[in-house]
Amino acid sequence: MDTRGNETNQRQVSQIAAHQQEHDSERSIGLIMREVADEALASRFTMGDESVLRDVYERWSSLIFTIALRSTGNKEDAADITQLVFISAWKGREGFDMNAGTLPGWLLGICRRKIADHFGNKARKEIPTEHDALQADPFHFALGSASNSVDATIDRVVLASELARLGDPQQKIMELAFFNDLTHAQIASLLNLPLGTIKSHIRRSLDRLKNRLEAASVTS
Amino acid sequence: MSHLDSDTIALIALGEQVDTQDTTHLSKCAKCQTALDELRAVVATARSITDSDRLVSPPESVWDGIAQAVDAPTSSESPESGASEVGTPSRAPQRRAGWFALAASVGVVIGGLGTFAAMELSASNTAPAVIAQASLEPLRDGEQPAQAMVQQVDGNDVLVVQTSGLPATDGFYEVWLLAPDAESMVSVGMLDTNDSGSFPLPPGMDLNQYPVVDISLEHFDGDASHSADSVLRGKLEI
Numbered sequence: 001m002d003t004r005g006n007e008t009n010q011r012q013v014s015q016i017a018a019h020q021q022e023h024d025s026e027r028s029i030g031l032i033m034r035e036v037a038d039e040a041l042a043s044r045f046t047m048g049d050e051s052v053l054r055d056v057y058e059r060w061s062s063l064i065f066t067i068a069l070r071s072t073g074n075k076e077d078a079a080d081i082t083q084l085v086f087i088s089a090w091k092g093r094e095g096f097d098m099n100a101g102t103l104p105g106w107l108l109g110i111c112r113r114k115i116a117d118h119f120g121n122k123a124r125k126e127i128p129t130e131h132d133a134l135q136a137d138p139f140h141f142a143l144g145s146a147s148n149s150v151d152a153t154i155d156r157v158v159l160a161s162e163l164a165r166l167g168d169p170q171q172k173i174m175e176l177a178f179f180n181d182l183t184h185a186q187i188a189s190l191l192n193l194p195l196g197t198i199k200s201h202i203r204r205s206l207d208r209l210k211n212r213l214e215a216a217s218v219t220s
Numbered sequence: 221m222s223h224l225d226s227d228t229i230a231l232i233a234l235g236e237q238v239d240t241q242d243t244t245h246l247s248k249c250a251k252c253q254t255a256l257d258e259l260r261a262v263v264a265t266a267r268s269i270t271d272s273d274r275l276v277s278p279p280e281s282v283w284d285g286i287a288q289a290v291d292a293p294t295s296s297e298s299p300e301s302g303a304s305e306v307g308t309p310s311r312a313p314q315r316r317a318g319w320f321a322l323a324a325s326v327g328v329v330i331g332g333l334g335t336f337a338a339m340e341l342s343a344s345n346t347a348p349a350v351i352a353q354a355s356l357e358p359l360r361d362g363e364q365p366a367q368a369m370v371q372q373v374d375g376n377d378v379l380v381v382q383t384s385g386l387p388a389t390d391g392f393y394e395v396w397l398l399a400p401d402a403e404s405m406v407s408v409g410m411l412d413t414n415d416s417g418s419f420p421l422p423p424g425m426d427l428n429q430y431p432v433v434d435i436s437l438e439h440f441d442g443d444a445s446h447s448a449d450s451v452l453r454g455k456l457e458i
Contacts, residue, residue: 178267
């Protein structure tokens, strides 16, 4: 079989690195595919036309909107913030660097700033300019606790959405471990799966969720 | 001093009881303790999740505002939305959001609800379209058959390979697409040691021309061509 020197017989080594790093045999193909799709979106983002923005919006607008809604408690405000995040992201897309972080991490960074702006504007409107120091204090206190709780909100919403993306049986296993406080032995007998399988699903899923939280907190 | 295995650390993070020798090790080992603390933070966050942390879709009007600002088509201009019902999202946002969260979580496909539904569903766990599949048969005795498929992700073809029990090697396994006569071929990448991999195919790659998935055992010999030592092979049904 003379295959040597054939033009099509070429390695595409560069394509491998990005998608191969975290594969393992027990992850579902669906999960891998969803990650490949996310990475493909991110790589198209800085170069693409407006249709890419639509795709990015479809993929992450629920995440941004839910965080804004939970942070402000108000649908109109959450809608405004979501709009601002995607408009800013698009206008500043050249500032997104795939090597420095993930696209959702970058969007969440913008989301954090827009929520902070929102509370800042609101506070400026509500507090008269002639306020004295006593009135200023609760304002600063409110701002500080707002940004703490925004970070906590982001963590919870990101984690809830990543949990839903694990797919079964991983999602079921983690829900039983997190919310029902079952031991791995109890989960194994409930789902009729080997102990070792449950243990390794738990470890992999926890690692994965940890990585996702870290990616969400990198704002580059 | 041997460290705790990562399965054990994960179980401790979830609050499970472990051997006293494990807890003794933890008290002395900063590395294991740090790994545990990191996972404990994840567990604590997970356990603070409430129902209201589940994803809610923004009303359609949000996209329209963005589209206007960046000069993209608004939802009423986009072909798939058809007769866009002005005002519907604000009329009953709560109910819709609940519906779609439910639909997304159980993977129900709802037809005829227009862009809003399509949006939420595509943002959730809908699987990419499978355009071709192959069963890979072992070419040597004693090996397990494997699966391959081609999926469309954002308009690009991606070959996904799932094998099991390929023997360890000091070389590596390489994935190829072959023409039916096996005379011409394209390398699509290396299968890592964990048995599965996904390989974006070059745009314009014609699967009818290269329909055979082939996995070869290669050696680190600097020779980029096929070793002629195939271990698994199967034809894509397109």
